[in-house]
Amino acid sequence: MRFKAKRDMAxxxxxxxxxxxxxxxxxxxxxxxxYYEAEPEWLAVIILVGLFILCTGFMIWIWMDIEYVLLEDYLYVRGGPFRSKIPYDQITRMFESNNMLIGYRVLSSKDALEIQYKTGLMGSIIISPENKQEFMEELRKRCKLL
Structure with a gap:
């Protein structure tokens, strides 16, 4: 079952x-x-413009390509180039959160869920599914500890 990320103005x-x-x-x-130098350093200009395009493209890719998929054995979280596979038997806790700035997060909204699991580098992931209640119900069905 696929869930898109919720997006908010914040x-x-x-x-x-x-x-x-x-x-x-x-x-x-x-x-x-x-415009103000007689002999501009074109290499520097090209590098700066390329860096701008690269950074903004990367940020937009991460922002627009967020998806959460409940598969048979694990929760698959994708945000741009970042991917996480969280086995259901490793999930220990799930609760609502509005933390957008701290921790491992693949979200685009303040209205989020924090999922704690045993094998995570930071111990939890913060996500923001569009239909949060349906996502929570479906995850509870698949995860025996919740």
Whole structure:
């Protein structure tokens, strides 16, 4: 069973601010180099513009490509290039959370769930399924400890 990630304005605002900071750091120096220097360093301009495209593309990929899949033996969490397979027998606890900044999170909303499991590097993952109640019910059916 597949669940898409919930998206809210707080996370969108955080993404816009982050992309704006990257744009200021990469594009403003490029602008000044092109328009105010007699002999601009084209290699530096190309590197800065490429870095901007690479960073923003990576951030948008992570933001737009979030999915949670309940498979037969494990929960599969995908967010851009990041993937996690969480076996149901390793899940110890699930609870609601609004923590967007700390921990291993693959989410795009403050309205989230934290799933604690034994084999995780940080011990838990924070996700934000679009239909949270249905996701919780389905995960409880598959996980014997919840």
């Amino acid at each position: 996370f969108a605002a955080m993404m816009i601010v982050s992309i704006s900071v990257i744009a200021l750091a990469c594009l403003v120096p490029s602008y000044f180099a092109i």
